[in-house]
Amino acid sequence: MICTRCEGTGFLNIHQLPDSIDEFNTDAVLTWIEENDNHDVQVCDCCGDGEEWYGTPGEHYAYGGLCECH
Secondary structure, eight states, X not given: OBOXXXXXXXXXXXXXXXXXXXXXXXXXXXXXXXXXXXXXXXEOTTTBOSSSBSSXXXXXXXXXXXXXXX
């Protein structure tokens, strides 16, 4: 099931990425987050913890039952 919180991207506030970054290229987004300040883009806590993905990025995964997707 697609995560509704991040709209299937695996990231929150993805609209803040520059157009040159593919929002579905998780490695590119993670690199951009690491290299840039002054933004609110972050890993969706339903999909991962910033260190690893719980499953497939952008797919619903209720880690610890605390997911806000529903």
